[in-house]
Amino acid sequence: MIAETVCSAVSAAGLGIAVVTAYRRRFLAAARVAAYALVPIGLVMTGVVGWLTRTALSPTAWAGLGVLGAAWLLLAGTRAVERRRGGRAGRAAAGTADRDPVAPAAPAPPLGGAARTAARPTAPRSAAPRTGDSADDFSDIEVILKKHGI
Numbered sequence: 343m344i345a346e347t348v349c350s351a352v353s354a355a356g357l358g359i360a361v362v363t364a365y366r367r368r369f370l371a372a373a374r375v376a377a378y379a380l381v382p383i384g385l386v387m388t389g390v391v392g393w394l395t396r397t398a399l400s401p402t403a404w405a406g407l408g409v410l411g412a413a414w415l416l417l418a419g420t421r422a423v424e425r426r427r428g429g430r431a432g433r434a435a436a437g438t439a440d441r442d443p444v445a446p447a448a449p450a451p452p453l454g455g456a457a458r459t460a461a462r463p464t465a466p467r468s469a470a471p472r473t474g475d476s477a478d479d480f481s482d483i484e485v486i487l488k489k490h491g492i
Contacts, residue, residue: 349382356380370420377416384409 356379364372387406 346386349386353379353381353383356382370423373416374420377413377420380409380413380416384413 356375360372360376360379363375384406387409388403389400389406
């Protein structure tokens with residue numbers, strides 16, 4: 343008797359969470375939560391303890407099987423829709439999936455050591471930091487960006 347009450351309370355709480363999730367316009371997640379919430383009450387209705395003795399003629403057990411089947415269909419349906427969208431991130435992943443992680447016009451890196459030394463600036467560097475020359479402060483950054491083809 344206590345197990346049935348606990349399972350019913352868990353199912354009711356899960357369905358409440360599904361309603362709140364649907365209210366937030368997350369229908370796929372709400373359907374999944376509802377499917378998981380129906381599992382405990384479906385197990386109670388099937389009478390797991392006396393499965394072999396009462397299943398054949400008990401309408402409650404068959405109704406419980408129907409509820410479990412509905413939960414399974416909801417789970418399978420949400421998974422199929424999720425796969426069509428392209429994963430759990432859905433719309434967030436769709437915007438970044440078509441971007442290439444490397445710049446399309448990036449040059450190939452040099453293979454030999456001679457090509458690398460020719461690209462380095464030959465201006466001498468002073469040990470003391472310069473103050474007041476803001477144009478020269480960005481020259482190092484420009485060299486690095488040009489080196490990487492940006």
